[in-house]
Amino acid sequence: MTARRRAALLVVPVLCGLASCGIPATGVVEAGGPAGGVVPTIRVYFVADGMPAPVSRRVVAPIGAASAVEVLLQGPTAEEQAVGLKSLLPLTGADLPTAVPADPGRPPATAVPRAPATEVPRAAGATDFAKVTTRGHRVSIELSLSSAGDLPDLAVAQLICTAVEAHRVAGPGGEEVTAAVAGQDGRRIEGTAARCPAE
Known part of the structure; x- marks a missing residue:
């Protein structure tokens, strides 16, 4: 048997196998919607056992320091509060007590004056309480x-850790990110991720 004939005999079964492999010819098959990719997440910092505690949040807004602080100021969910997470940042007017505790030697409790709207950030949104700007590897949070200094140290740590982590994720690079928190008096409290737990 010649080499040419042997080659022809080997090619014929291969072609027959390909032509009749049992898969019917079809057009484009539509199955489900387009791939959506991974839902972006950010890490915000609440407080647990006297330490900053990171919590992951899914977001629809672009990831950045400003959007992360906005999410942080919404506070922990009821489920997170049930496991001991809390925020030391200012609460909404609805979260303030409405009456002073009763004292047997005094008349009935009266309403506690509520803070003006400009001092209750979560009611109006984070932008009314904290203006976040970034420049290079620096984040500025103006309250x-x-x-x-009117905030507890841990509340300032919540802001710094949240902003630094989000800015690092949004624009990864080799340089360390620094965040500064300042009030209207201009006094700045600066920090980095060095004191922020990763998990």
Whole structure:
């Protein structure tokens, strides 16, 4: 048997196998919607056991320091509060107590004066309480409070850790990100991710 004839005999079964492999010819098959990709997440920092505690949040807005601070100022969910997470940042007017505790030797409790709308950030949104700007590897958080020192240290850490982490994720690079929190008096409290737990 010649080499040419042997080659022809080997090619014929291969062609027959390909032509009759049992898969019917079809057009384009539509199956489901387009791929949506991964839902972006950011890490915001609440407080647990006297330490900043990171929590992941899914977001629809572009990831950045400003959007992360906006999410942070919404506070922990009821489920997160149930496991001990809290925020030390200012609460909405609805979250303030409406009456002072009763004292047997005094008349009935009276309403506690509520703060003006400009001092209750979550009711109107984070932009009324915290204006976040970025320049290079620096994040600036300007508060509507008279001084950043009016906040507890852990509340300032919540803002710094959240902003630094989000800015690092949004624009990864080799340089360390620094965040500064300032009130209307201009006093700045600066920090980096060095004191922010990753998990």
